[in-house]
Amino acid sequence: MQATFHFISLAATLCATCAVSAAQPEFPTRPIRLIVPFAAGGSVDISSRILAVPLTQILGQQIVVDNRTGAGGSIGGNMVAKAAPDGYTLFAGSSGSLTANRAVYSNLPYDSLRDFAPISMINITPMVVVAHPSLPVSSIKDLVELARAQPGKIVMASAGVGTSNHLALELFQAMSGVQFLHVPYKGAGSVYADLLGGQVQTTIDQLASSVPYIQSGKLKALGVATLTRSTVLPNIPTVDESGLKGYEAASFTGVLAPTGTPQVILDRLYAAVVKAAQMPSVTERFKELAADPKTTTPREFTQFMRNDIAKWQKVAQMANIKLD
Numbered sequence: 001m002q003a004t005f006h007f008i009s010l011a012a013t014l015c016a017t018c019a020v021s022a023a024q025p026e027f028p029t030r031p032i033r034l035i036v037p038f039a040a041g042g043s044v045d046i047s048s049r050i051l052a053v054p055l056t057q058i059l060g061q062q063i064v065v066d067n068r069t070g071a072g073g074s075i076g077g078n079m080v081a082k083a084a085p086d087g088y089t090l091f092a093g094s095s096g097s098l099t100a101n102r103a104v105y106s107n108l109p110y111d112s113l114r115d116f117a118p119i120s121m122i123n124i125t126p127m128v129v130v131a132h133p134s135l136p137v138s139s140i141k142d143l144v145e146l147a148r149a150q151p152g153k154i155v156m157a158s159a160g161v162g163t164s165n166h167l168a169l170e171l172f173q174a175m176s177g178v179q180f181l182h183v184p185y186k187g188a189g190s191v192y193a194d195l196l197g198g199q200v201q202t203t204i205d206q207l208a209s210s211v212p213y214i215q216s217g218k219l220k221a222l223g224v225a226t227l228t229r230s231t232v233l234p235n236i237p238t239v240d241e242s243g244l245k246g247y248e249a250a251s252f253t254g255v256l257a258p259t260g261t262p263q264v265i266l267d268r269l270y271a272a273v274v275k276a277a278q279m280p281s282v283t284e285r286f287k288e289l290a291a292d293p294k295t296t297t298p299r300e301f302t303q304f305m306r307n308d309i310a311k312w313q314k315v316a317q318m319a320n321i322k323l324d
Contacts, residue, residue: 027087028061031062031064032063034064034092035066037091037096038067038069038073042209045092046289047286051255054282058275073101074097074109080257081110085259090255091255092254092255093254096251099312102309102313103321104167104321117257118296118302119254119269120255120270120295123277123289123291124251125208125252126224127249128207128233129143129204130213131222132202133219139222139242140223142222147180154201157183157185157202158182158184158203159184161323162316165204166182166184167315168204168249169204172244174318188205195219204225211232223238224239225238225250226250254296255273
């Protein structure tokens with residue numbers, strides 16, 4: 001009798017569990033926030049808004065792009081890291097918020113590898129070395145020779161100490177053996193205002209930000225910082241082929257969820273993000289931004305971040321860049 005009672009009790013429990021499971025609505029059932037940790041108008045923001053349109057259609061719920069700026073992307077990143085792991089708060093992560101920050105900050109409020117579940121990258125934006133037309137150089141070789149002849153005199157601006165383009169500058173100096181006069185600004189907008197005005201002479205920045213000025217002749221491109229030439233500027237050599245073998249600096253954008261998000265939800269999001277990011281309408285828009293479309297598995301995304309963190313940590317340590 002006791003065995004029969006236990007059997008009936010177990011069967012009832014299983015049926016109740018099945019009923020609860022069956023009653024669980026399929027994800028998602030309400031809008032999803034995609035946190036962009038930078039201001040509207042930048043490449044991460046624009047990429048996120050391009051992706052959000054087809055992603056909304058695929059998931060059947062509105063993807064709301066929410067800009068939460070400050071502290072080099074750390075405010076938005078921390079918001080997602082501390083969010084409920086239910087798939088309704090996602091992160092538009094990038095080099096700045098996930099790998100450059102990890103390299104230069106010793107007390108980030110989140111751990112890029114521990115606190116996020118990578119879903120997929122969506123694109124990679126090459127960096128490019130650009131100069132004001134008044135600077136008497138037309139190639140990377142010219143720039144290196146001029147900087148070597150005038151050590152510490154040629155001004156190279158960045159969007160701020162510890163930013164991804166500052167790290168790209170330090171890597172360039174280390175590999176070329178020359179020294180520029182680094183002038184950090186508070187954001188890329190200020191860099192371009194002075195660069196276009198001739199107050200500073202050169203910078204290394206995302207191609208997406210530079211290409212309109214390059215195409216209009218207001219700035220000249222000296223070298224693209226990827227190992228293959230850009231389809232947007234096919235006539236511009238890479239820094240690698242210009243003599244600095246192996247030089248590479250690019251900014252990625254990808255989608256992540258808080259760690260602890262159920263696997264079934266991560267799988268649903270992965271399928272949707274990859275499908276949206278690979279749509280021709282999306283890839284064409286990315287290319288118009290001078291960003292190379294790229295999707296990955298979660299495992300590949302994680303390994304990419306590990307490699308990028310290790311690379312920039314080495315550069316930050318060599319240049320003694322520490323932000324607390």
